[in-house]
Structures are given as C-alpha cells and as structure tokens.
Amino acid sequence: MIPDPCDSIPRLSPLFVKGFAFIHVRCALFALLWARRDQVCSKDEIAAAVWPEYQEEIYDYQIESLVKRLRAKLEPNPAEPALLLSAAGRGYRLAGGR
Template sequence: MMKKKQILVVDDDPAMRDVIASYLADHIYEISTAATGAETARVIAERPLDLIILDLNLGGEDGLELLRKITAMAVAPVIIITGHRRDEADRVLGLELGADDYLTKPFGLREMLARVRAVLRRSEPTERPTRGRTKRLRYGFAGWVLDMQTRSLAAPGQGKPVKLTAGEFNLLVAFLKHPMQVLSREQLLAASRVHDAEVYDRSIDVLILRLRRKLEPNPTEPQLIKTERGAGYTFSVPVENL
C-alpha cells in the first residue's frame, strides 16, 4: 500500500483549520495541524512532511516571517493562504520567500484539493528509474550539477547543496533543456506549472529572481539567466548531460 502523504495545516482559526484538515483526511492524506509558529516548528521537528498549508493571517504573528522560518526548516513545499484577491503584494512576497503556490480567500475545497495534488505531483522526482537502467540523468552548467533523480543542486566546488522549491526546480529544468534559447514567459509558465487562475507575469519574474539569488554571484548583473527585453529569458551558458 502506498504511504499516505503527510500534510501540515497551519491556521489559528480552529473552524477553518478543522474544515481543511477533515476534507484532506477524507482524501487519504495524513494530516497534522498547528495554530502557532511554535506548534509548527514542533511538528516539523517531529516528522517528515510532504506539504505545508500556511494561512499568512495568523493572529499575533507575522505569517510571512513564519513562512521564512518554515522554508529554512523544512524541505516540504508550501501553499500559502492570503486574505483576499487584492493582497497581491503578500502573494508576491510569499512566492519570493519560497512558497510554491497560493490560495486566496474565499476558496472552494475542491480548488484547494486540486492545488494540493498539483504541488505534490510536481514535487515528485521527474526522472523515474526504468528496469535495467542504472545511470541517472544529471545536468552540468558553470560548475553546478543538478541531479534529476534526487532533485538536488550542488554548488561549484562541492559546496553545500542548494535547496530548490518545486517551482524553482521545474523552471531550472526548463532552462537546462533549452540552453542558449529565448523562452517566453508563456513557455516558462507552462514549464514551471505556475497555476493560471490569476495569471500575472510577475509569477515568472518572482521565480526568476529567486533562481538568480541562488545561482548568480551578483543577481543584479545576471550571467546565467539573462533577460531578453520584450521576449522572455535565456539560459546563456552551455549545459552538459553528465
């Protein structure tokens, strides 16, 4: 039997927290809940998680600061919940801090489930081993190495592994599969699977900014991911299959 995915729901509203937890539990997920940052940290320390759902509007706490701490503590992808559709600034900042997707209130439980499934699906390894195949695909570029099977990115000089969110990973793979080519925002949106319920170009711009901060010595003068004015972006260095 396939192991149930572990999901943590963080919300200080007990009614909303219970509704979300009960609905996801009915769809064969293992659910933990937390109402505060301290409870969240305890759950993260106690068990491996596959996904975290975080309401940014926590009474008495800064939800964005908690998101920053979560992305530093846990490798699980994060879906943030924001107050209403006018909170674009919070959504963008949440994406910049490492969230993988967002929901805006009010939202339907079926929409939430679809987002949960999508984020979990794209956080799975994209290269599955086939029978008799022992070699795994790795991409090399400018001293970096991306392992598709383990989804790990190694910095030049055997440095500390760099953590990528699901969206960052998918976006980087899109670039590595098409180096030295101009890719439009539409192509990159499709490749990174950023949802388009409220498509706005800044979704891709935010992911690009996050990748540059992780890959570029000077993100303000990028050498790897270059902007092509009015056209999109280019991954401007050669890529090898290792």
C-alpha cells in the same frame, strides 16, 4: 511542451544543486531553461512548464519573482546576471554553450 523532469520529485522534496535546495517551481524553471539553454523561453512557455494547472492565472510578476529567486541561487552577483539572462519583451534564457 518539454517533459518536466521534476515530475518524479515529490512536490515538497527539494532538489539540491551545488548545495542549494530547489523547490519544485524553481526546479521546473531550471529544467526548462537547461533543456533550452541559449534559447529564449517566453513567459508563456515558462508558465506552462512551471504552473501547468494555472494556465490562465499566471501573471508576469509571478514569473519575474521566480526568476529573481532562481538568480539568487545561481548567480554569483544576482544584481548583474551572467547566467540567467533577460531577453527584453521576450522572456529569459540560460547562458551556457552546449
């Protein structure tokens, strides 16, 4: 598992990126996707990185909702994502060459 760079951020303190506040779960998702940009992260990998304390209790709708909230912060048009992309049946990836 990739170490969570958000561990050093107090849980209630937001991280600011481009003027937008990221709470811990969005920060953890963004950190995972950034570390593995252009690679698909499965929903299981996302759940482990974002909610390690709730491994057996994370449902797809929770991950989908988190992705939707992150897209709202990152994408110019969240309805037509260009950065945070779905990989049908596999997970999500952050577009952006290294």
